[in-house]
Amino acid sequence: MSAATMTAPDKAPDQQRGQVAGTSDDVRIGLRGNLRHIGALARRNVMQIKQDPGSMIDAMLMPIIFTLLFVYVFGGAVGGSLGGNRDVYTNYVIPGLLAMGGLNIAMSVGTGINDDFSKGVMDRFRTMPIARSSVLVAKLIVEGGRMLVSSTILLLVAFIIGFDLKTGPLELLAAAGLALAFGTSLTWIFMLLGLSMKTPQAVQGIGFLILMPLQFGSSVFAPTGTMPGWLQAFTDYNPLSNLADAVRALLNGEGAVADPVLATLAWSVGITVVIAPLAVRKFRTKV
Amino acid sequence: MVKHYGTTKALDGVDLDVKEGTVLGVLGPNGAGKTTLVRCLSTLVEPDSGSARVAGFDVRRQPRQLRRAIGLTGQYASVDEKLSGWENLYMIGRLLDLPRRAARKRADDMLERFSLTEAAKRPAAQYSGGMRRRLDLAASMIGNPQVLYLDEPTTGLDPRTRNEVWEEVRRMVGDGATVLLTTQYMEEAEQLANELTVIDRGQVIAGGQVADLKAKVGGRTLQIRPADPEQLHRMVGAVAQAGLEGVAGARADEAEGLVSVPIVSDEQLTALVGLLSQRGFTISSIDTHLPSLDEVFLAITGRKTSDAEQDQDETKLEEVAA
Ligand SMILES: Nc1ncnc2c1ncn2[C@@H]1O[C@H](COP(=O)(O)OP(=O)(O)OP(=O)(O)O)[C@@H](O)[C@H]1O
Ligand SMILES: [Mg+2]
Numbered sequence: 001m002s003a004a005t006m007t008a009p010d011k012a013p014d015q016q017r018g019q020v021a022g023t024s025d026d027v028r029i030g031l032r033g034n035l036r037h038i039g040a041l042a043r044r045n046v047m048q049i050k051q052d053p054g055s056m057i058d059a060m061l062m063p064i065i066f067t068l069l070f071v072y073v074f075g076g077a078v079g080g081s082l083g084g085n086r087d088v089y090t091n092y093v094i095p096g097l098l099a100m101g102g103l104n105i106a107m108s109v110g111t112g113i114n115d116d117f118s119k120g121v122m123d124r125f126r127t128m129p130i131a132r133s134s135v136l137v138a139k140l141i142v143e144g145g146r147m148l149v150s151s152t153i154l155l156l157v158a159f160i161i162g163f164d165l166k167t168g169p170l171e172l173l174a175a176a177g178l179a180l181a182f183g184t185s186l187t188w189i190f191m192l193l194g195l196s197m198k199t200p201q202a203v204q205g206i207g208f209l210i211l212m213p214l215q216f217g218s219s220v221f222a223p224t225g226t227m228p229g230w231l232q233a234f235t236d237y238n239p240l241s242n243l244a245d246a247v248r249a250l251l252n253g254e255g256a257v258a259d260p261v262l263a264t265l266a267w268s269v270g271i272t273v274v275i276a277p278l279a280v281r282k283f284r285t286k287v
Numbered sequence: 288m289v290k291h292y293g294t295t296k297a298l299d300g301v302d303l304d305v306k307e308g309t310v311l312g313v314l315g316p317n318g319a320g321k322t323t324l325v326r327c328l329s330t331l332v333e334p335d336s337g338s339a340r341v342a343g344f345d346v347r348r349q350p351r352q353l354r355r356a357i358g359l360t361g362q363y364a365s366v367d368e369k370l371s372g373w374e375n376l377y378m379i380g381r382l383l384d385l386p387r388r389a390a391r392k393r394a395d396d397m398l399e400r401f402s403l404t405e406a407a408k409r410p411a412a413q414y415s416g417g418m419r420r421r422l423d424l425a426a427s428m429i430g431n432p433q434v435l436y437l438d439e440p441t442t443g444l445d446p447r448t449r450n451e452v453w454e455e456v457r458r459m460v461g462d463g464a465t466v467l468l469t470t471q472y473m474e475e476a477e478q479l480a481n482e483l484t485v486i487d488r489g490q491v492i493a494g495g496q497v498a499d500l501k502a503k504v505g506g507r508t509l510q511i512r513p514a515d516p517e518q519l520h521r522m523v524g525a526v527a528q529a530g531l532e533g534v535a536g537a538r539a540d541e542a543e544g545l546v547s548v549p550i551v552s553d554e555q556l557t558a559l560v561g562l563l564s565q566r567g568f569t570i571s572s573i574d575t576h577l578p579s580l581d582e583v584f585l586a587i588t589g590r591k592t593s594d595a596e597q598d599q600d601e602t603k604l605e606e607v608a609a
Contacts, residue, residue, distance in 0.1 A: 039381070040382050041378070043378065044370060047369070048367075048369045051370070120361060120363050123361055123365045124361075124366075127330060127354055127357060128354055
C-alpha cells in the first residue's frame with residue numbers, strides 16, 4: 001500500500017478510530033464560530049462590492065427600468081383591458097415586479113460564484129477549518145441585502161409614479177419579506193448552477209432558459225385569465241405566480257391572502273431544503 | 288498515494304515520510320505530480336487510493352481536524368484579488384478565530400514581515416506577481432500552522448524576495464513547523480530541505496538526506512576561468528596537489544576553458560582561492576555552480592526530464608539566469 005506520513009507515528013486501526021471519536025468535539029465549529037466565519041466572509045463580499053460599485057448597478061437600475069418600462073409601455077393597454085387605466089395596471093404590476101426582483105439577483109449570484117471559483121481564494125477557504133456552508137451562507141446574506149436595496153428602490157419609484165398602497169406598512173413589510181424569502185431560496189438554485197457549470201456564460205445561458213418561462217409564464221405581468229388552458233396549467237403551478245398573487249393580495253387588499261402566501265412559503269422552504277445541501281456538497285467536492 | 292486523471296497518472300504510488308520540525312523538499316519537473324500531491328495532502332483533492340497521516344490526522348477520514356493543523360500556499364496565488372492585502376489577511380485571521388484586535392495586529396505584522404506594508408491598502412489585483420506570492424505566503428502563515436505546504440513558493444521571484452521567503456520559511460521551521468516544499472530548483476532544496484524526494488511522472492525516483500543525494504549527483508562546484516587559457520592544465524595540477532579535501536575531483540573543461548572543483552566546505556573553498564592567488568594565477572571569472580534539475584535527473588535516471596523539451600518557457604529561462 002502506498003502511504004504518506006507527516007510527523008505522526010503509525011497507530012493501530014482501532015486506536016485511530018478511538019482518536020476520531022475522542023476529538024470529534026473539538027472538530028465541531030460551534031454556532032459562535034460559525035457566525036464569526038460567516039461575518040468575516042460576508043465582510044469580504046461587501047468589500048468586493050465597495051471595490052467594484054458597478055456591481056450594484058444592476059440591483060439599483062433594474063427596478064427603475066422595469067417599473068418605467070412596464071407601467072408606461074403596457075400600462076395603458078393592459079390597464080384598459082383590466083377595466084381601468086394605467087393606474088390600475090400600476091397597482092397590478094408593481095407587486096409582480098417586487099416578486100420578480102429576487103430572480104434577477106439570484107441569477108447574478110450564479111455567474112458571480114462561478115467567477116469566484118475560477119480564482120484561487122476558494123482553495124484557501126476549502127483548506128481552512130471553517131464550515132463549508134459558511135462561504136455560501138455569507139454570500140446569501142449579502143445578496144439578500146442586495147435584494148432589499150433593490151426592493152426599496154422599486155417601491156420608491158412605485159410610490160413616485162402613483163402606486164397606491166391600499167393596505168398598511170405591516171402588509172408592505174410582509175410582502176417584501178415574502179419576496180426576500182423566495183428570492184433567497186432561488187439563490188441556492190443558482191449557486192448550485194454556478195458551482196456546476198464550467199463558465200459564467202454557461203450559467204447565464206441556463207439561467208435565462210429557466211428565468212424566461214418562469215417570469216412570463218406567470219401572473220407577474222398580466223392576469224392569466226386570457227391565456228390558453230395549457231399555459232394556465234403551468235402558471236398555476238409556477239411559484240412565481242403564487243408569490244406575485246400573494247404580494248398583490250397583501251398590497252392591494254383584495255383576493256385570497258393565505259393560500260398564495262402558504263404556497264410561496266412551501267416552495268421557498270422546499271427549494272432550500274432540497275437544493276442548499278446539494279450546493280454545499282458541490283462546493284465541498286468541487287475540484 | 289495514487290491519483291489518476293483519466294489516463295494521466297498524476298500520482299502513481301508516492302510514499303513520503305517527514306519528521307516533525309523538518310523540511311521535506313519534493314523536487315520534480317513540470318507535470319511530475321507535485322501540485323497533485325500537495326492538493327491531496329491538503330484535502331482539496333480526494334486521492335484514488337492510499338492513505339496519509341499528517342500531524343496525526345488521516346487525510347481522508349479526518350479532513351476537518353487536519354485543516355486545523357495545515358497552511359497551504361498553492362502554486363497559484365489564492366488571495367482575493369478584489370480585497371486589499373490587509374483585508375485579505377484580516378479576513379483569514381478572523382476565519383482562524385483570532386479576536387478582532389489580534390487579527391488586526393497579525394495582519395499588520397505579517398505585511399511588515401513580507402515587506403508589503405506600503406501596499407497594504409491596495410487591492411491585490413494591482414500587486415505584481417511577486418507581491419501576490421508574498422501575500423499568499425503571509426496568508427498561509429497567519430495561523431502558525433503545524434504543517435505548511437509550499438508549492439513552488441519562489442518560482443518567479445527575484446533573488447532578494449526569494450531570500451526573504453527562505454528566511455520566513457526557516458523561521459517557521461525554527462518555531463517548530465513541519466514543511467513540505469515542492470520546487471524545481473536544486474538550490475532551493477539545498478537551502479531549505481533536510482530531506483529530499485525526487486518525483487517524476489507520479490513516482491518517487493530518488494529520496495534521502497540532501498547530503499546523500501548531493502553525493503550521488505555531485506554537489507556545488509567551484510568553476511574558475513584562468514585569464515590565460517594556456518594555463519588551464521597548470522591550474523588543475525596546482526589544485527589537485529593542494530592537499531585539500533575534494534581536490535582529487537578537479538577537472539579541466541577545455542571547451543569552456545574552466546577548471547571545476549567540487550566544493551566540500553567553506554574552508555576548503557577559501558583555501559583554494561587563497562592558494563590560486565598565492566601561486567600567481569590570474570583569474571578572469573570565478574563562480575559556484577549547483578547542478579540544475581536536468582543534471583540531477585541525468586545523474587539519477589540517466590535520462591533527461593520527461594518533458595524537458597516542452598517547458599522551454601519561464602522555467603528554462605530562470606534556470607539559465609540562475
Ligand atoms: N485537474 C486535472 N485534470 C486532469 N489532469 C490533471 C489535473 N491536474 C493535474 N493533471 C495532470 O496530472 C499531472 C501532474 O500534474 P501536477 O500539476 O501535479 O504537476 P506538477 O508537478 O505540479 O507540475 P508543475 O511543475 O508544472 O507545476 C499532469 O500530467 C497534469 O496534466
Ligand atoms: Mg505544480
